[in-house]
Structure formats: C-alpha cells, structure tokens
Amino acid sequence: MSTTHPLPDVGAPFVEGLREGRLMLQFDRASGRAQFYPRPQSLYGEAGVEWREASGRGAIFALTLSRVAPPQLAGAAPYPLALVQLVEGPRMLARVNAPYERLAVGQAVEVDWSHPDSRRAFPVFRPSD
C-alpha cells in the first residue's frame, strides 16, 4: 500500500508531524479552539491559527464497519472506520485498528503510531489501555 499526500500546503505541518509520530493540529490564536482539517483561517474568529502538537487521544463518536474501501486499501476491508472526537475538540475520520466487535461509541482511542500507515498516510487509532 502506498499513499502520498499531493502537495501538502496548508496542511504541511500535519503531514510532517505524522512522519515524526506527532499529531499536529491548528488552534485558534484567541480562543484556543482546535480545528481539523487544516484550513487557511480559523473557524472560530479572525485571530488566525497556530500549530501545536495534540495529545493523539480521543473517543469514538461514530462507528461503521466498512466492507468497501478506496483502491489503496482494497485488501484491508472490512475495517472499522470511525469519527474520532479528539480530546482537543475536532472530529477526525480514521480507521481503528481493532476487531469491530470490541469497539463501541464513546470508547477511548489513541493514535497507534506503531501502525505504518499512521506515519506515512493518515493516523490509525487503537483502543486506549
């Protein structure tokens, strides 16, 4: 499997952070609210954004077992796909690397940096201990 980000620009700190095993998010300079995906401005005002490392922890907000997949993940289906509500606030669409039967909405999860896709493509989460 190979996935490359096309010309990361606004989201470059996010993509570079993944390679270092760090989840980088944008925060509103005034209110401190976090947002994802990366945008050229804050969703919460006109004070601008700053990049900071996030905890990589969150909870499952919505969950599905996807029996279909984009081409680069065709061999991986079925897999749990979730909206993870990060502790910093925003929701992130991501796979969860665990048997679907053991997952539930509300369950605590964290980025699984040992999963190769987390560093080269997009964070994959796992249940928190």
Next chain:
Amino acid sequence: MKTLADRSIAIVGYAETKLVRRSGRTALSLAGEAVDRLLAQTGIERSRIDGFATTLAMSEGGNPFYSNLLAEGLGLSVTWCQATEIGGASSGGNIARAAAAIQAGLCDIVLCLASDAVSTVDRSVQSGHRTEYCDPAGYAGPLSAFALLSNVYDRRHGLPHDALARLAVTQREGALLNENACEVLRRPLTERDYLDSKIVSDPLRILDCVMRCDGASAVLVMSTRRAREMGFQKLVHPVAYAERINFDPPEACGDMLRTGFTDVGPRAFGAVGWKPSDVKMLHWYDDFLIALILQLEQTGFCGPGEGGAFVMAHDMTWHGDLPLNTGGGQISAGQPGLAGGGVNLVECLRQMFGEAGARQVRDASNAMLSGIGVIQYARTWGTSTVMLLERSQ
C-alpha cells in the same frame, strides 16, 4: 430568492433520456438526445435559446471549458452560459440561476441541462479534504459518510428500519411504472428484500444507496410573459427557492446531524407563505434513504427523531396522501452522476404537467423539490436546497 413569488418565471417544458447502466455513451451524446426531445416537445427553435446552464459531469472530469464546449456541441449560441457545481443540487439550482439571469436581462430563453455518463467512465477527481484527509483515512465514498451519520442517528433516535423499508418499497413501486428508470431496478421489491439486503458499511444496506447510471435531462425556462406570448398553455412556476452552502461552519449548535435544511426549508416556505401541510407532493433528493428522513425532520414536516413515524403514518406512493419521488427517485430509477438531481426535477415537472400516465398523482398542483450536494468533512452534506413550485392556474 425574492423575485419568484410573483410567478414571473415559468418552466414550459422538460425532457429526459432513459437511465441506462454503462451506456457506453458520452455526456454530449446523452445531452443531445434530451435537447432534441425538449425542442420537439416545446416547438422552440434551437436558435431561440439564448441562455444555457448545465450541471457538471463526472464523466467529463476536469474539462475546464465544459459548459462552453457543451454549448458548442449542442449548436447553441447564447448570451449567458454557466456550469453549476453544487453537486446533486445543481439541477434545481440551475432553475433558480436561470430565473435570476432572465430577470437581470442577461438572456430570454434558458436551457437547463443535466447530463452525465458516470457509469461508463468516471474521470472526476476531488482535490482538497477528500484527497488529502479522507481517502488516506479509509473513506470509501459518500456511503462512508452516510454510514457514520446513520450510526449517529441510530444512537440518538434509533434507526427507523421499518420506515426505511417502506420508503424503499414506495419508491420502487414508482420505478416499476417508469419506463425511463434503469431496467435493472424495475423489479418488484418487498420490505423484507430491503431488510435482508447486503450491509455495505454498518448500518447502511446496499438498498439504502443509489446506483450510478448514465442519463440526461433538459428543462426550458423563460419569463411567464414570454411563455404566454409564445402560446404555452401548461406552465409551472418556481415560486420560492432557498440554498445553503456549508451550513454552520464552526458547528456552533454542536449537532452533527443538523443540516442546511433547517435553514432552507423555513426560508423557502416563508418566501411564499406556505407551510409543509400545504405541499401536495415531494420530489426530494434521495442519494440515501436516510437523507429523506432527515429532510422530513428538518424542513418542518415533523420533529427530530420523528421521521420514521411520519413515514409510517402516511402513504407516500403516487396514489397516497403525500406522494414522494413518484418515478422511483434516484434510489429506484438510478443516479446519473452529477445529473442526478434532474431525475427528481423531471418527475416533479412531469407530474405537474399531468403527463405521468399510470402513476399520475391526483393533485399535482404544487410540489416541493429538494437538492443535496457534496459531502462535508466529518459532517453530512455541503449543499441543501429547497424549491417550491406551483402549476399555473
């Protein structure tokens, strides 16, 4: 739009091709067939058309000159031309844009076209969050988004499986009577068939989702004054239209399921002084059945979580008390890519013109058309539209 309520804009004709799975044709070829049919039905000469609005076509991918080249291919010389790319909402959106262009004096007679051969070839590429943050995460297309929002709905209200099954069967009944529906979908369906259909992404069933196909539709719009001058007897007036792109960006209400329909429904009704109980029939965008439940709850027909009960309390077949997508909708007729909104629009007009044959609704004097377009990141959909239409007295 403030300028529709005076009935100064009229739709005088419509046409569509049969919906076909993998036709092997191009958007231009399909468009040509729909336009020929429209011109034959209305008796309008091609050279009289001076305005042109089209949806985009996934089969034409990144063509940066699409509307201009389509006009050339169709032999149109116009003073106003545009492609509208608010996804499935573009067909209805083009009626409103045509009205605005006519009222602004940019053109006189507008052809609104929708054509896509996406099941033959899909050349579309979405840049932005789809490519950068969705595909690498495991997003498998719109059905991933609808599976996740269905999961949220299920947690909050309980998914109304009985009502979703009823909707599937209701619309299929219309497709059985619609010769233009995809042949593969023109088979009887039971509620049990729906409930037993394959899960594609829990809790979404395959029969919750549209099937892509190829097809085209064409609609002719002009001022009511011009329509009368030209001797058109049957007219349909768009009397209200509301559109919302990117509802509530910071999600201030904190409710993922709350969509732009909470805005456009009340705005459209308010513009013409109607309420939901005044509406005779619904021609609503139906890429996924759950979208119909959310539209019922968010445009004022019932409250949050009550969509399933509303469906079960009404007969929404063509012969029922509140007919819905009487030709099968996109769910049971097929979704011709970005031309999909034209399936709902043309059936709406066919009913209002009294030309729906065996599935003719008893009272088709007015209708509510809706549109949905584009998938947001980790939300629902990006565009919500409502148009209210009324037959000329």
